[in-house]
Amino acid sequence: MGWKETAEPVLTRMPTVARPEGHVSFRRKLTWTAGILVMYFFLTNVTLYGLRTGQGDFYGQFRSILAGSSGSILQLGIGPIVTASIVLQLLGGADLLGLDTENDPRDQVLYQGLQKLLVGVMIVLTGAPMVFASPILSADPAVVQSLGIGVRGVEALLFVQIAIGGILLLFMDEIVSKWGVGSGVGLFIIAGVSQRLVGGLFSWSGLTSGSSDGFFAVWIGILTGSQPLSSSPLTSEGLSTIFLGRGMILAMITTVLIFVVVVYAESVRIEIPLSHARVKGARGKFPVKLIYASVLPMILVRALQANLQFLGQILHSQWAGMPAMLGEYNDQGQVTEGFFWLIKPIQSPQEWMWFTGATVTQDWYLVLARIGIDLTFMILGGAVFAIFWVETTGMGPEATAKQIQNSGMQIPGFRRNPQVIEKVMERYIPQVTVIGGALVGLLAVMANMLGTIGQVSGTGLLLTVSITYKLYEEIAEEQLMEMHPMMRQMFGSE
Numbered sequence: 001m002g003w004k005e006t007a008e009p010v011l012t013r014m015p016t017v018a019r020p021e022g023h024v025s026f027r028r029k030l031t032w033t034a035g036i037l038v039m040y041f042f043l044t045n046v047t048l049y050g051l052r053t054g055q056g057d058f059y060g061q062f063r064s065i066l067a068g069s070s071g072s073i074l075q076l077g078i079g080p081i082v083t084a085s086i087v088l089q090l091l092g093g094a095d096l097l098g099l100d101t102e103n104d105p106r107d108q109v110l111y112q113g114l115q116k117l118l119v120g121v122m123i124v125l126t127g128a129p130m131v132f133a134s135p136i137l138s139a140d141p142a143v144v145q146s147l148g149i150g151v152r153g154v155e156a157l158l159f160v161q162i163a164i165g166g167i168l169l170l171f172m173d174e175i176v177s178k179w180g181v182g183s184g185v186g187l188f189i190i191a192g193v194s195q196r197l198v199g200g201l202f203s204w205s206g207l208t209s210g211s212s213d214g215f216f217a218v219w220i221g222i223l224t225g226s227q228p229l230s231s232s233p234l235t236s237e238g239l240s241t242i243f244l245g246r247g248m249i250l251a252m253i254t255t256v257l258i259f260v261v262v263v264y265a266e267s268v269r270i271e272i273p274l275s276h277a278r279v280k281g282a283r284g285k286f287p288v289k290l291i292y293a294s295v296l297p298m299i300l301v302r303a304l305q306a307n308l309q310f311l312g313q314i315l316h317s318q319w320a321g322m323p324a325m326l327g328e329y330n331d332q333g334q335v336t337e338g339f340f341w342l343i344k345p346i347q348s349p350q351e352w353m354w355f356t357g358a359t360v361t362q363d364w365y366l367v368l369a370r371i372g373i374d375l376t377f378m379i380l381g382g383a384v385f386a387i388f389w390v391e392t393t394g395m396g397p398e399a400t401a402k403q404i405q406n407s408g409m410q411i412p413g414f415r416r417n418p419q420v421i422e423k424v425m426e427r428y429i430p431q432v433t434v435i436g437g438a439l440v441g442l443l444a445v446m447a448n449m450l451g452t453i454g455q456v457s458g459t460g461l462l463l464t465v466s467i468t469y470k471l472y473e474e475i476a477e478e479q480l481m482e483m484h485p486m487m488r489q490m491f492g493s494e
Contacts, residue, residue: 004098004110011113017174024179026478033180033187036172040188043168044069048161050143050154064196064460065302067188073165075130075137078185080122080166081173082303087118089300089385092392116170123166126310131159134317135333182474185299186467193456193464197255200248200454215248215453222247244349244451254450255461261443262465265290265436270428274409284409288428291436292395295459295466297385298440301378302459305345312340337362342370343377349451371449378441386437390429397425 051071063070068077088111091097097114099107130136132155139154147154173184180187203214213221243249268290275283315322316329327338335341341362346352352367390396394403401422410416411424440462447458456464 004107007114008110011110011117014113014116015171016112016116017171017178019178029179029181029478033176033182036176036180036184037187037191039172040067040074040191043074043165044072046073047071048073048075048137048158050140050147050157052138052140064193064457065189065299065463066306067185067192068165068169069192073161074169075162076123076127076166076169078169078173078188078299079303079306080119080126081170081185082299083122083126083307084115084118086300086303088115089388089392092388119166119170123163126307127159127162127166129310129314131155131162134313136313137162181478182467182471186296186463186471189299189460189463190467190471193460196454196456197461197464198454200251200452200456215252218246218248244353248451248453250349251451251453254447255453255456258443258447258452258458258461259465262291262295262462263469265439266466266469270432272424272428273412274404275412276408276410286400286404288432289436290432291440291466292429292432293386293389293437294470295440295462297389297437298378298382298444298459298462300385300389301381301441302345302444302457304381305343305377308343309335309340342366342373344370345374345378345457346371346445346449347457348455349449352449374448375442375445378445379438380441382437382439382441382444383434384437386433386440387430390433395429397422397429400425400429 048071053071063077066077066079066082068074068079088097092099097111099111132152137155137158139151139158144151144154149157169184169188173188176182176184176187199214201214201216204217241247266289269287271285271287273283274286312327312335313329313333316327316333316335323338325338327335327340329335335344352371394400398418401418404410404421405416405418411421414420414424444458444462447461449458452458452461
């Protein structure tokens with residue numbers, strides 16, 4: 001008896017969101033999407049009961065891609081969902097699952113059940129150490145005393161709350177995927193990053209604090225004299241303040257540049273001509289975009305980095321004699337030296353630009369090594385995960401050839417045969433996938449190194465622009481099919 005027969009009674013009974021019967025109107029899809037978005041923002045403001053206040057956000061550097069909110073019921077964000085996806089991607093890419101999710105409905109149910117089970121396991125593996133074995137989430141002494149259940153009891157209460165938040169996000173994602181527009185994971189990323197971008201642009205604290213003001217408020221303060229520069233704009237210190245400090249000129253340029261580059265890259269494509277085998281004159285094109293695998297594989301790469309940093313935190317808190325070569329941590333729990341510092345992503349210009357005089361305290365060759373490791377990890381990781389993504393989501397040459405064959409189309413000048421179409425696709429898809437994945441990885445690192453508005457990570461900004469662009473395309477397609485029901489029938493949406 002194989003593993004599928006053994007696990008089927010459990011996996012097929014996993015709770016799931018029912019699929020809609022028949023067509024869901026565009027207006028209803030928008031209503032579901034907006035409702036889930038409102039619920040997401042509500043949950044990010046539900047603070048954990050029993051949590052000691054004043055703690056920093058360990059996942060701050062990864063928060064824009066993991067969504068969620070520090071100290072709230074959504075503390076874990078989409079981390080467990082993404083980590084479970086990494087495991088399934090690796091198992092599926094190595095063909096160890098033996099599931100035919102394209103043609104076998106039974107295997108599709110098993111795959112969805114396995115995904116939910118893995119998410120539950122990741123919630124435990126991520127949340128339990130965060131509460132019980134690290135200083136990331138600590139119990140409030142006042143609550144411990146008032147409830148009388150001890151520190152472990154309050155910690156258990158904290159874990160239950162973040163576990164409920166992780167499960168809620170899983171089903172909210174499923175609701176959006178089945179009843180709404182786009183995907184829940186993408187929607188949550190857009191919501192979190194957009195919130196930080198808006199704050200970075202328009203945050204206003206009366207032009208007095210400076211550091212918490214947004215871009216426009218700071219420049220109004222500089223121009224009106226209520227926030228004067230500490231030195232002349234023509235000095236090196238003044239220029240550094242304008243471009244890298246409070247002026248945020250470089251961050252604004254980087255943010256706009258990322259928007260432009262991603263939108264342009266999304267429009268760059270190789271179009272393979274198609275013609276219908278039976279309908280004379282019916283022609284079409286199969287687009288192979290430069291960012292063929294999209295930027296979603298970057299979530300997997302950054303989530304892997306976040307998990308490695310989390311491992312370092314666990315070792316630091318639980319291993320009293322942890323060697324300095326592995327990592328040294330300050331009072332705020334941030335790694336400052338050692339292996340875990342070297343593999344930590346660069347997050348701002350102040351971490352590597354010596355002339356800013358900010359936080360660069362290590363030797364220049366160690367900083368260069370850290371930059372090199374980050375670049376290598378993101379470029380190679382982006383290419384590798386893009387390949388896995390394409391192969392496991394039905395976007396590879398073989399799956400694409402079958403889709404074209406089943407639609408009745410063929411490539412002019414070639415025999416109408418899946419193997420022939422697959423060979424043509426192999427000329428483009430693998431190469432474009434690798435190039436696109438590596439390009440996205442490079443852009444993510446460069447955006448982090450130069451800084452962005454609202455201190456959004458480069459990966460988060462890339463994801464937001466790309467997901468928003470695809471969401472726009474999907475909304476346009478939904479509107480088109482709503483106006484022309486016959487097209488919906490042709491594309492099998494009904």
